[in-house]
Amino acid sequence: MTMFTYIILFILAGTSSYRYLPETGRIPYSYSTSERDLLANITEIPHHxxxxxxxxxxxxxxxxxxxxITAxxxxxxxxGEPITVKVGAESITANGQVITVIELKKHEYFRHLNKLDxxxxxxxxxxxxxxxxGGGVEKAVxxxxxxxxxxxxPLNVYGWGGPEKVVKYQNMPLCSIMAVVEKLECQEQYGHLITPSNFCVRYNPQRRLSDNGGGAIYNKTLVGILSAGGTSSQVPHFAVLTNISYFNKWIKLNTKNFLSKYCSMHNSDDYYHIDSVEFPEA
Structure with a gap:
């Protein structure tokens, strides 16, 4: 066996293959206007x-x-304004644990290839x-x-209801069921806005959201973050999710670094949501 053959075998042995979910295989797309109500209960998303x-x-x-984690x-x-987080709240205006943020870390290569990368x-x-x-708060997996x-x-994607919603949904946690889209199909619409760091989902415009940064959940597991789209009634009704699997090691490494750094150390009435109605230019 030649040295060249050894090198090829070494490369192949080190190549990781993707595991696909669901394990039952591909599923047909079904468009329904009678899916679950847009309103979510905080008990189903205790990490939101x-x-x-x-x-x-x-x-x-x-x-x-x-x-x-957010977008x-x-x-x-x-x-540079102070950032606060509220957890365990049943609505934007409800009581919850309000905690100050002491550090914000955006990805080192945020917007490296385009505005969604x-x-x-x-x-x-x-x-x-x-x-x-007693608020039932839990960490996401x-x-x-x-x-x-x-x-x-199908993925459950969550957010907070904005002022454009009917009163029933304003300030409330919302859930939109979105379906994973073939990457090539999404690239036909958005070109090189689609990179290995993200993927596309299709949503029902009657179940569109108001803000971004919310989690996409599959089988009680955090699989994506709403990056762009999901808020518009205009075709093609695609949203872009940041790919949690792609960033798994980055998340764990930086979490470890932050805990090592900090764990060793001894309200306005009007809010405006950050939305993504318009996709940014590449």
Missing amino acids: VLIVYSTWYCSGCLTGSRIV ASCFAKHK NDIALLVLQEHVDFED LLEANVAFHVNT
Whole structure:
């Protein structure tokens, strides 16, 4: 066996293959206007949080007692103002644990290839969330690395209801069921806005959301973050999700670094949501 053959075998042995979900295989797409109500109960998303700075807000997911994951694009309007997070609240205006953010970390290569590339950020909370306060708060489980989804797999995507919604949905947690879209189909619409760091989903325009940064959940596991879209009534009704599996190691590494750094150390009435009605130019 030649040295060249040994090199090829070594490369192949080190190549990781994706595991696809659901394991039952591909599923047909079904469009329905009679799916679940848009209104979500906070008990089904005990990790969903409200992120506020100045008069802006967006959604996020609690993944540790002091760590929140959201979209870096949530901070498009941020100019250094204090950031706070509210967890365990049944609505934007309801009581919950309000905790100051002491560090915001956007991905080092956010917007490297385009305005949606590497759209992920971590927030470090000043103090630990109290999981025993009776609010039912829980941490989200992260999707493993090297996992992908079959086309048409349904995901529950969450956010907070904005002022454009009917009164029933304003300030409330919302859920929209979105189906995974073939990457090539999405690239036909949005070109190189679609990279390995994200993927597309199709949504029912009658179940569109108001803000971004919220989690996409599959089988009680955090698999994506709403990066762009999902809020418009205009065709093609595609949204872009940041790929949690792609960032699994980045999330774990930075969480470990933050805990090592900090754990060794001893309200306005009007808010505006950060939305993504318009896709940014590449």
